[in-house]
Amino acid sequence: MSTNLVKLLSFVLSAMVGGYLASWVYEIATAPPAQKSPVAAVTTPDKTPEEDTSEDSTPVQGVVIDEGGDVSANDSDMAAMDAEDEDESAWEGTDDGSGLVERDPDSFMPKEQPPAPLKEIAEADIPVLPGQDVVPGVCTSARNGSIERNAKKLADAYDKLEKKGKGKTEFRSEDFAPDAWKKPDIIYKDLLERVLSKIGDGNDEAIWAFLADPANRLDLARITLIRKVGYEGIRKVAEQKMGSALLFELSSDLDWINGVVFSGPTDRLGQGLVYLAKIYSLYSEDMQDPVTRRIAATTATEFARERYSEKDMLARFAYYFSSYQAGKLNVLFDDLAYWETRLVTGCKEPGGWGSPQSLAWQRDNVRLPVEGYLGASGQLVYRLRNVAGDSVFSDDYLGPIMKYTKNTTAWAHREIGGVCGACSHYGAYGALAAGLPAMTMGEPGHCAYAVRVGTEWKKGYSIYWQHGMHKTFWGMHDWDFLILMQDLYTERNKTMVSDELVALAELLASRRMMKSAIDCFDAAVVAQPLNWPAWISYAAYLKQKAPQNKEKWKEMHDKVVETMAVKFHNCAASMLSRYVYPHLLPLEPNRRERNKMFAAFFKKCKDFGTNRWDIAPLLTAHMAGCPNPEEQLAYMKEALNTLMDKPDYSGAVLAWGLDFIASVPGSDAENEKLQEEFSELVVKTMSRARTTKKTIDATWAALGEAIYTAATNGDKRTFQAIGKLASRKCKKMFPKNKFKFRAFPGKIVSAKGIIRTATTLDPGQMPQCCLHWAVLQKTGGQIPAKFEGKSGMTLELEDNSRLSGLVCLFGENARRDRDFKVEVSDDGQNWEPVRAKCEISGAVIRCDMRDAAPCARFVRLLRDGDKWESNIVGFYVYGKLLKEKKGEDKK
Amino acid sequence: MLKKLLSVLLVLGVATAPLLSAAEYQTALGKASDRKPVVLFCYGANYDKVSEEVREKFVKKREIMRYARGAVFVEVPIYQLPNEKEQREYKKVMGDAGLPGGIWSYPCLAVVDGSGTLRGVVQGADQMKDAETAGKYLERIIDDYIEQEKLLKKARGTKGKRQISFLAEAADMKDVRMPANPLGEGVQTGLGSLATNATGMLEVGQKMQTMSLEAAHKYVRSVIADGYYSRRQRQEIMAAYSGHVRRNGGSAARLRAIYTEMRNIDPTSIYGAYAEGAIERWVVPMEKSAAAQPASAAGSAGGKGKGNTAMGSSEKSGN
16 A cells, blocks of 8 residues: 555656756847948849948947857746746837837829839840840740640659758859858859850750759859849849848858848848848857747848838847747748748837737737637627727727837737727738738738638638738739749749749840840740749830830730639739730730630639739720720620620629710710610520529629619610620529508609618628619619718609609618708709608608699608618609600699 | 555646647647637637747746646637648638637637537737736636536526526626626526617617606616626626717716716726726716806806715706
C-alpha cells in the first residue's frame, strides 16, 4: 500500500516540473533625413523615390530596447508575455486615432481608375543589329508548345533549387564588393556584357539556356534592380549607413533579390531600398535569418510603394519582427512567400488599425485559427450610436474610453462597438496581426473584408457582389484580380520564369533588339498567361513599336481569350477593353471579324467566373469599335442574342441595352422606332429561352434587373413588355390576390404605365422588380414603399388622362395618422398638388380626385416625415384616357 | 511516515482538479453541478506557439489545477484547417456540440455550466499571462459561479420582490454571466431589460430626446426606481442621460454629478472608465473655461452657479 502511494506521489510531482526558454529582442529607431537625387539615366526606371522623402526629413529620437539572451527556466513565466510591456512602451503613440472615427460608408468602395498610361521603354543610342528591326510573325503552335515545355522545365528546376536551399538561400555569389555598389554604372556595364554575351541574338534556345543557370538569373536580377532604381537611386542607397553592405548582401543572394525584384510591383523601389537600408543598419545581425529578411524587404518595399513614412515603416517592421521572434504569429506566417508577406507587413492604415499598438492588441486578444477571423467581426457590437447617443461618425463615440484603452483602436471598438467599417477592420486586422493575409474591401455603402484560408480567399461581412479590394498590386480593385493574383503566385516558379522573361524582354528592348524583345514578351505571356503586369508591359511595347500591326494585336487578343478569359472573365475583359481593343478594333474594318472576336470572348463566359462582374464596360468598348450607328445597333442585337442565353449575364446585358437605347441621340420618331425594335428584340430573345425549373430563378432575376432599368429610364414600352413576358415565363412567381376595395369611376389608367419607388433597392430586392409591374395589375404584386417629403411613389400612366381617384394597397394596415397627398404632372418634372381627399382604412388608401378631376400623365403619392410604411401590393389610378383629345380637356 | 505521506496527498488532492484530458464534453457537462462547473481549456493545437507554451505549463505541468476548485476540466484542441485525423480528435472531445458563444481568443479557460452555457472566460494575453494570473481569474469566476448559483437557487425558491432582489444580486456579480433563463425556460425574471433601437441607441435615451433636462432627469430617476437593473444597466441609463444633457447645453456641474454617479456605480467597469474619461473630456474643459470667465458670467456658464447638482435647473431645455 505504502509503496503504491509513494509511486503515485512521485508521478504527481514529476508532472509538475518543467520550464521553457524564451527570448525577446526588440529594437526600434528612426532615420536621418533622406536626400534628394536627380533622375537616373540609361533607362526609364522608377525615378521618384528621391522626390518624396520630404516628410522623412526630420530626424526622430530612436529608442532601443534589448533584453536579448536566453531567459532562465525560473524566469520563464515572465518571458513570453512580459515582453508586451516592452512592445507597448516602444510603440506608445503610434496609434494616431485615425481608425477611431468611422468613415463615410460610401467612401469604402474604391473609385474605378482609368487605365494607367503604358510606359515606353527607353532605348540606348546604339545601332540596330541586323535582323532585329522587324516585328516577328505570329507564334506558331509549335513555338507556343515549346515555350510551355521549356517554361515548365525551368519552373521545376527552380522548385528543386528552392527546396534544396530551404531555410538558407537558393544560390549565392559575391561578385561585387560592397564598395563597388557606390559605382553602379560600372557594375551595370559589367553585368550587361555578361548577360548579352550569353544570350547572343536572344533566340529561344539561348534564352532557356541562360535562365537554366542560377548565376545568370542572379545577374539578371541585379541588372533589373539597377534598371528599376537607376544609378542615382543605387548610389543614394550605397551612401547610407550600411547601404553598401545591404546592396552587397542583397545582390549576392538569389532568393533575397528575387523577393525584392520579382515578387510583386516595384513602384518606388528606390525608396524601398532606402527603407531597407535603414532596417539593415539597425538589425544587420538578424538579417541572416531568411524570415527576417523577408519581413524587412516586404515592409520596406510596401511602405515605399504606399508612400508611408519611415517612422511608420520601422514601427511596422519592429512589430512583425518582434512578434515573429517571440513566436506570437500564426505558424502559417513562417512559410509565406515574399508576395503574400507584402499583403501582411504592408497592410494599410499604419496610424490606426494597422498601428503596431492596435496590431499587438489584436495579436494578443484575438488569437484564432485562420478561418476563425472570418467571423471575428462579430466580436464587435454593431452600433451606429453608442449608449450615450453619440454617432460613430464623431470622435465622441470612443473619445471617453481612449485613455482606458490606451489609445488602441481595436480595443476601443471592442469595448464600445462600431459599424461596418470597424467590424470589418477588426476582422481583417485580427488576421493581419497574426501574420495572415487579409484585407478590407469596399462594397456599395458598406465595408467588408476578405481573409485567405489555405489558398482560397473568403469573404467576411460581405453583403453585396461588388467588392473593391483595399490592397492591390496593380491598382485593379475587383475580386477577380485578387483571385488572379493568388493563382498567379501560387504557381510561384512558373511566374518567376515569366517575370524573368519580361525582364529580359525589357533589357533587349532597351538594346534596340526589337525582334528578340517581342519574342521574349511572347514567351513571358505564354509561360504564365495570368501574369497581368507581363501583358501590360507587352502591350506597352507593341504600342511603342508596332501600333499598326494587326496580326500581333490580334494574336494578343486571342491569347488573352484562350488563357486568362477561361477563369478570369473580368480580368480578361479589362485587359481587352483597356489595352487591346483601343489598338486592335480600329485596325479591323470587317464587322463580321469583329463580332467573331467578341463572340470568342463571350463563349468563355459560361457564368460569372470567380465573382459577379459588370460586363457593361466591355460591351461599351465593343460598341466603341463600331464605326457607325447602324453597326452599333447591329452589334447590340448580336450581343443580346449571344448573352441572353447565359443566365448570369442576361439581366446585365438587357440593362446595358436599355441604357444604350436611352442614350442614342435622334428625333422622337427615330427613337420611338428604335425603342420599339429593341423592345421587340428583348421579348423575342427572352421568349426564345426556355424556362425550366433550373433556370427560372435566373430568368426572374434577369427580367427583374431589366425591368428596373426600364423603369429608371422611363421606358414604358419595355417596362410593360418585360412585365408581360415575366408573367408568362415565371407565372409561379406572381401572387394571385383578389383585393376588395371601393373603386372610382372610370377605367384603370395605370395598368399599362410605370411605377417607381423612391427607395434605393438593395441587391436582394433587384430580382423581385417584375413584381413592381404586377402592383399595377389586378392580381397585385409588391414594391417597397418610401415616403419622405417630395420622394414617394411615382406613376407614369398609360397616357394623358382625366383622373377620378387613386387606390393604394399596403401589405399591412396603415397608421391612420398619415397625411397622404397627391401631385400630378404632364412631364414628370413639374408637379402640381391636387385637391384630393385621402382616406385610410386598414391597408387601403383611397384618394378621391373627382372634385378636382385633373388631367395628367404622371401621378405621385407623397407623405411628409420619414416614417416606415409596409410594401405596397396594389396601386391603381382611375380615370379616362384622353389620347384623342390631348390638350383640349386639360384644366 | 505513512501519515505524513497521506497528508501531503490529501493536500494535493484537494488543491487539484480532476484532469479529464480526453474527456468527452458531454460527459463533463453531465458531471457539472451548481458547485462544480466545467472548465474548458481551449487551445490552438496546430498553429499557435503561444497555445503550446501555455498548454505545457498550465495543463501538462498542471499549474492551473490548483485554481480550478475541483471543476471538471476538459482540454479542447482547436485546429486550424483540420485534416481528417484532427477533425476526429476534435470530435472525440466535443462530439457534435459547438463551443459556447463568447470565446474570442485561444488559449482560454472557459467556464460553462451543465447546460453548456458560458458563464465566464479567462482569455487574452493579460489574463492568460501565466498560470498564477490566469488561475486567480479562474478562481474568481468559479467562486462567483458558485455564489451566483446559490442566489439563483434562492430566487427560484421564492417569489415577488424577494425573488427579484436575489436575481438582481446574482446579475450584479461581476465575473460571471447570468444563464439565459435563470428561472427556467420562458419564465420572466422581472429584471429590467434595456432595448435598443436600430441604431444601437438605448430606447431610454431615444425617449429623452424630446424632453427638457428637468423632464429627462425625472424620467431617468423613475426608470431606475421602477425597474430592477444591474449595475451595468444603470450605468448605461446614466450614459444615455449624460449624452442628452451634454448635447443640450447642460452645465459642467450637472454633467460632473451624472458622470460621478455613473462611475461610482462600478468604477472598475468599462462604463466606470467611460465616466472617468467623460469628466476629463468634457467636464474639466468646461470648468476651466468657466473659471477663466468673469465671476458674473460663471453662473450662466453653469460652472459653479445654480445648477450645481445632477438635479440643477439652470440649463436650457432640451429640444
